[in-house]
Amino acid sequence: MTLEEKLLKILQRTANVEAMDWLAQECAAQRADFVQRSFYYAFSGVSRRFDKKGGLELIEADAEELDALVSGFALEGWDQFRLGRVILLLVLAEQEQDVFLETLQKLLGTADLREQAAIYSALPLFPRGEQYVEMAQDGLRTNIVDVFDAVALGNSYPAQYFSDEAWNQMVLKALFISRPLYKIVGIDQRGNAALVEALSDLAHERWAAGRWVSPELWRSCQNFISPQVVEDMRRLCESQQPGQREAVALLLADDESGGAVADLKAQVSSLVDEVKAGGLTWDQVGREFGKDCFSVFDDKQSDKA
Amino acid sequence: MKFFDSHVHMVSRTTDDYQRMAAAGTVALIEPSFWQGQPRTEVGSFKDYFNTLIGFERFRASQFGIKHYCTIGLNPKEANNEKLADGVMELLPLYICKEGVVGIGEIGFDDQTKLEEKYLRIQARMAVEADLPIQIHTPHRDKKKGTQRTMDVLEDTGCDPRRVIIDHNNEESVKEVLDRGYWAAFTIYPHTKLGNERLVEILREYGGERIIVDSAADWGISDALAVPKTAAVLKENGTTMETIERVTYGNPLEAYGQSGQVSESDWEDAEGVDPSALFAGNTLFRGGQDVEEAMAQYKVIT
Numbered sequence: 273m274t275l276e277e278k279l280l281k282i283l284q285r286t287a288n289v290e291a292m293d294w295l296a297q298e299c300a301a302q303r304a305d306f307v308q309r310s311f312y313y314a315f316s317g318v319s320r321r322f323d324k325k326g327g328l329e330l331i332e333a334d335a336e337e338l339d340a341l342v343s344g345f346a347l348e349g350w351d352q353f354r355l356g357r358v359i360l361l362l363v364l365a366e367q368e369q370d371v372f373l374e375t376l377q378k379l380l381g382t383a384d385l386r387e388q389a390a391i392y393s394a395l396p397l398f399p400r401g402e403q404y405v406e407m408a409q410d411g412l413r414t415n416i417v418d419v420f421d422a423v424a425l426g427n428s429y430p431a432q433y434f435s436d437e438a439w440n441q442m443v444l445k446a447l448f449i450s451r452p453l454y455k456i457v458g459i460d461q462r463g464n465a466a467l468v469e470a471l472s473d474l475a476h477e478r479w480a481a482g483r484w485v486s487p488e489l490w491r492s493c494q495n496f497i498s499p500q501v502v503e504d505m506r507r508l509c510e511s512q513q514p515g516q517r518e519a520v521a522l523l524l525a526d527d528e529s530g531g532a533v534a535d536l537k538a539q540v541s542s543l544v545d546e547v548k549a550g551g552l553t554w555d556q557v558g559r560e561f562g563k564d565c566f567s568v569f570d571d572k573q574s575d576k577a
Numbered sequence: 578m579k580f581f582d583s584h585v586h587m588v589s590r591t592t593d594d595y596q597r598m599a600a601a602g603t604v605a606l607i608e609p610s611f612w613q614g615q616p617r618t619e620v621g622s623f624k625d626y627f628n629t630l631i632g633f634e635r636f637r638a639s640q641f642g643i644k645h646y647c648t649i650g651l652n653p654k655e656a657n658n659e660k661l662a663d664g665v666m667e668l669l670p671l672y673i674c675k676e677g678v679v680g681i682g683e684i685g686f687d688d689q690t691k692l693e694e695k696y697l698r699i700q701a702r703m704a705v706e707a708d709l710p711i712q713i714h715t716p717h718r719d720k721k722k723g724t725q726r727t728m729d730v731l732e733d734t735g736c737d738p739r740r741v742i743i744d745h746n747n748e749e750s751v752k753e754v755l756d757r758g759y760w761a762a763f764t765i766y767p768h769t770k771l772g773n774e775r776l777v778e779i780l781r782e783y784g785g786e787r788i789i790v791d792s793a794a795d796w797g798i799s800d801a802l803a804v805p806k807t808a809a810v811l812k813e814n815g816t817t818m819e820t821i822e823r824v825t826y827g828n829p830l831e832a833y834g835q836s837g838q839v840s841e842s843d844w845e846d847a848e849g850v851d852p853s854a855l856f857a858g859n860t861l862f863r864g865g866q867d868v869e870e871a872m873a874q875y876k877v878i879t
Contacts, residue, residue, distance in 0.1 A: 309670040312670045312671045312674070313670060313673075313674045313707060314674075316671070316672070316673075316674040316675040316676070317674040317707075319674070319675065319676035319677075319838075320674060320837055320838070324676065353676075378671060379671070381624065382624060382627070382628065382668070382671040382672060384631045384632065384675055384676060385632070386676065387675075414857065415855065415857050415859075416855075416856065416857055417855075
């Protein structure tokens with residue numbers, strides 16, 4: 273099954289028949305004879321055919337199948353508009369390189385919020401993936417949460433193409449605007465020493481201001497336990513705030529370096545046991561303690577940029 | 578009472594107006610693309626203006642519980658700059674099928690030049706192609722002939738009069754507009770008395786069918802409450818509530834509802850105002866104001 277077939281199959285579960293027929297016709301027509309103007313009509317006109325409040329229905333097998341087609345690609349949180357538009361963008365991506373890029377730039381420069389989300393979500397599907405780094409970074413400069421999320425969360429593009437510098441900015445901003453880090457694709461793989469230093473600095477800033485930080489902040493430090501991070505963990509161990517001791521247990525569960533680390537590990541030994549038994553994971557910390565930390569975690573309306 | 582103001586330029590209005598409109602019962606409005614008091618010199622200015630109409634202005638309205646729609650188009654005044662106009666024609670297809678865009682507008686004649694006609698034709702064809710209603714601006718000078726000429730052009734282009742709303746009518750233009758099957762809108766400018774006896778007379782003569790009342794409030798002296806205030810005047814003068822409801826709410830909804838982009842459920846099922854919401858990092862409310870309280874003082878007609 274091709275990616276397009278798979279996406280159509282998913283969209284079909286909730287969209288009405290007329291909308292699906294229309295989309296199939298538009299795709300066929302654009303493939304036969306690409307006309308920029310009618311592509312604009314189709315791309316924005318998704319709003320005229322699909323249900324504006326219509327979501328998707330994902331089943332268990334979807335995640336694996338999508339991941340097999342495009343590594344890291346997932347549709348969590350998407351709606352009908354977004355998926356319909358991404359399918360059209362797949363057709364656009366088949367055009368000559370210059371036509372594709374010019375059309376894409378025009379669409380993005382005039383896009384409403386839901387259209388922007390669709391374009392950013394489709395980045396990992398485009399050919400010559402290295403060309404869209406600036407576009408994606410521009411998307412992250414927004415203060416509109418839905419647009420930021422489209423680039424940063426559930427999107428494999430940044431992990432694959434961002435420099436460390438760009439990646440680190442994204443993670444730091446995600447923390448600043450209270451986005452769930454566990455939804456960032458590649459959050460465990462893209463940790464680096466510079467990021468760890470910046471994260472520790474951020475924690476110190478917050479602590480100095482009498483605020484506390486999401487336990488998810490420490491996730492990127494997993495393979496970079498610097499002396500500074502060891503000091504920070506000391507503080508976390510003493511913290512009464514939700515999720516902080518859990519973060520220490522997760523960071524140290526597999527660490528056998530002894531010394532100061534062993535001492536800290538002993539302080540959270542029961543949590544370490546939980547980690548080893550598979551009963552405590554970073555995703556869980558994000559889901560459970562993130563809620564306490566950011567109040568009404570999944571409700572985007574309540575997040576402050 | 579609920580009101581639908583189908584012509585109002587909110588980019589030129591302050592939040593005071595939004596508060597007063599919401600308090601007075603305006604649940605939805607349409608912001609036509611227009612000129613901004615002085616001519617634009619770059620196509621990019623149009624792009625950013627259109628982006629505002631589908632972006633920040635929509636958000637501002639939502640903060641007062643008002644649903645904001647728009648029509649997209651090149652106004653006749655700026656149609657006289659051919660190079661600029663051509664650029665805008667290339668831009669329009671990117672916008673006209675977007676969510677919440679209920680038509681092409683406001684387009685039509687101003688000085689009634691050849692260039693104005695050229696871009697009226699192009700945009701009318703675009704509306705037919707995209708299956709969208711058209712919102713027509715009729716000239717303030719030589720109105721009767723200008724309105725006739727507009728209708729001639731539209732019919733020549735293949736437009737269906739039932740999908741065209743002709744605005745800024747007066748006693749002289751309305752008969753032919755209705756006879757030819759168009760929707761006839763009346764703009765209630767302050768000091769013209771159209772909100773008083775004149776409109777009562779017009780409604781007495783033509784009934785409420787295909788007639789729409791709007792404010793066309795913009796950057797000049799105008800009244801964002803013109804629609805509810807007119808409803809109050811009509812009521813005092815004995816116009817039936819059914820007709821009032823029709824011309825201030827039902828008719829604009831039906832006329833622009835033909836776009837498929839606006840329906841009553843948009844506001845009936847709305848989840849209310851979230852004063853803490855942000856757009857591009859901006860909030861409209863300062864220091865924990867109470868929206869309800871701020872708006873209560875502005876009730877005009879219940």
